[in-house]
Amino acid sequence: MYEGPIQDLIEELGRLPGVGPKSAQRIAFHLLTVERADAERLSGAITAVKERVRFCVRCYNVSEHEECRICRDARRDPAVVCVVQEPRDVLAIERTSEFRGLYHVLGGAISPIDGVGPEKLRIKELMARLGAEGITEIVLATNPNIEGEATASYLGRALKAVSSPEQPLRISRIASGLPVGGDLEYADEVTLGRAFAGRAEV
């Protein structure tokens, strides 16, 4: 065990995803030896993210403003909404240039084993947007794994229940083409673009 501040830093770094005890130690000693200004840029960047980044009031994507860049873009089609789990999934889809609508970020996926039921996701907020924003099409782009599929299937049912002949709602799920069991975040642009283009009605 190290003394005081180094041990504290090793412990804090060890809480980060993908950082084991040895990496935490290596990073801590790296920070100890870099210029003070470099270490301050990192601690400042952490503080800035917590202070300046918030969630878009409309779609819950990350944003520096009340509404995110995408929701504020008048060239996007507000009648089509793509539902994703996390803000990083928005970026992955944006890179494909296949989608010109808006997003809705759920903040996770249904996972009974982790105690995440539908009520912990931003599903109420999605339902509220349907009527208020005149949405006519929903693309379900949750991850192609167990939790993501369960979430898509739950949302498919919930959305069909509010669709009516007077106000029909097209609901689709991004096509497989993505390797099943994988993470949407790691898909390459072509695969993810094809999955978008070949999305199937549910």
Add this chain to the structure above:
Amino acid sequence: MYEGPIQDLIEELGRLPGVGPKSAQRIAFHLLTVERADAERLSGAITAVKERVRFCVRCYNVSEHEECRICRDARRDPAVVCVVQEPRDVLAIERTSEFRGLYHVLGGAISPIDGVGPEKLRIKELMARLGAEGITEIVLATNPNIEGEATASYLGRALKAVSSPEQPLRISRIASGLPVGGDLEYADEVTLGRAFAGRAEV
């Protein structure tokens, strides 16, 4: 690319050793979603390390005080000094409980390819300690790889040159038993303990 602060944080995290672009992104989004207090503990720990941790004036180990915990410990034998490359190596040796002397941290190893000659290491400081502290034995515990061996061999010659019949200096190198080409930091306690116990005169 993300907007402002998130992108800044991803870039700063990506500069850390062993953190690639995908890990940096994952850690940044993790920090975005954790409680503000947790993120502040991390940024505070980084600041604290830079503000409160310094190098021991005697052995150059990390310390919160002018002299480190080991140099201040009256039960340690000040006549025996173990020379290591980095502060993390001190911890690795302490874990073996094989060594009861003091340390001297060089701050690296001789590596012509990286432009590190003997003058960039704390060798002058080691030489100054010899007479001033009445040191009678030096254990060379630099890494068992090319740079560490070169450094041990350089130090072996330099130390022999100042050893005299009136003031003899025992100089030893930790035994192999450590896998060659490896990093002292990753050795298990037993292997490293045996390497210590079986150290050979040079």
